[in-house]
Amino acid sequence: MALQHDPRQNHLLAALSRDEYQRLAPHLERVDLRLGESLAESGKVMRHVYFPVDCIVSLLCVMEDGDSTEIAVVGAEGIVGISLFMGGETTPSRAVVQSAGSAYRLKGQLIKDEFDRASTLQHLLLRYTQALITQMAQTAVCNRHHSLDQQLCRWLLLSLDRLPTNELVMTQELIANMLGVRREGVTESAGKLQRAGLISYHRGHISILDRTGLEARVCECYAVVKKEYDRLLSYHRTG
Amino acid sequence: MALQHDPRQNHLLAALSRDEYQRLAPHLERVDLRLGESLAESGKVMRHVYFPVDCIVSLLCVMEDGDSTEIAVVGAEGIVGISLFMGGETTPSRAVVQSAGSAYRLKGQLIKDEFDRASTLQHLLLRYTQALITQMAQTAVCNRHHSLDQQLCRWLLLSLDRLPTNELVMTQELIANMLGVRREGVTESAGKLQRAGLISYHRGHISILDRTGLEARVCECYAVVKKEYDRLLSYHRTG
């Protein structure tokens, strides 16, 4: 059905008024994003912003030695490329597709123009950016204070919230890159979760069996972020 | 001399056009901020934004158990209270004075009004916010990957950049709270720096003796943040 390819599956686009949406709609270009694809490189000017509909994009900080850490994750609730409307044009971080799917993209100049009209979109984007800031801040805290077990639960839940299914295609190696830890560490923590019956996985496919169980093990960071997202992004579809 | 109390010691205010500055100037209220004073509490609506001139403000994430971690630091280059113009009104983090001094504050409604005029100030604030985001992201990475020794160097250098002198009034206990580590850990790391002749300290007073030496020991995170601040905030005084 047609709705499968509706840009308004993205929550930001869905919250626009009819007029504003109509202005943008002709310029929205659907793109299929493959796992591992890069949407933004450190220091490079992005040509588009991306509105995910059913994919997940990780924002990663990469260090000189190649090690990386995920600082935030973006799904249908958000947008990739905030530096375009924030005015900096580039960021020092990368944006990598963590879960394949599709998104709609818009040329950089168009989002800037719309943003500068001080439209509803501007307010939406700013509130979204503030939510993103909260996610980054909480990630910093979590990295400092919480165990790998807890961080894995947080990561699984954040991913799950942005996914239509209970299954994610993701090797332990990749999760380790996201969390900035060893692959073996993920194996151990994931093993605990599997033995506890909360998840099951096999060669790059993880199924969440007991979401409530994960929520019982996760640190407070997950709830803080979720609450703030709900608070800042609980707008109603207006158009 | 009068300049000592010039709001335009704050870089954001300094970058405004004459007109814009004149609009705000009558409403700028000078406040002296004491060490440890709180400018923002988690979840509470701020009544003012603050433009520091010679003080330093830490943005802290506080957890349920009371442990905290600094996620960013703000000096004369910035502003405290971005949630007011970003639209969220509140944040889950605290803002605490880390180094006493003065700031100018502006009622929340006034900054919102000026922001919504799509003025120069809007662009400045957005670029500043992006710089702040970079600092938070890099803090997350640093928490994950770098040693306490390196993080202490980073913290000292970030503070030093926002201070007129080479001396900071700060106990090791407080630094530990900022970094989210044990006090004893700070004692050890600071001891190394002192034995190496880079700093000297005594009962809550730290003097930086060899800034270059600190820069040689710090991790890349410091440079990444500094470079991004320079890039995003290198505007010229226009009015």
Added chain:
DNA sequence: TCGCTTCCGTGCGTTAGCGTACACGGCATG
């Protein structure tokens, strides 16, 4: 001068996570 608090030093056992190495089984590819 006494006494108290604050700040810093140090030592010790514990632990989470690291680096490394290796083994095993699926799955794909030839």
Added chain:
DNA sequence: CATGCCGTGTACGCTAACGCACGGAAGCGA
């Protein structure tokens, strides 16, 4: 069917940082 790679399991020593405990010394107030 053989080969090879990829994803996962496991083990072992190592280190940074932790929690805790205590001691000393500097400063402050009475």
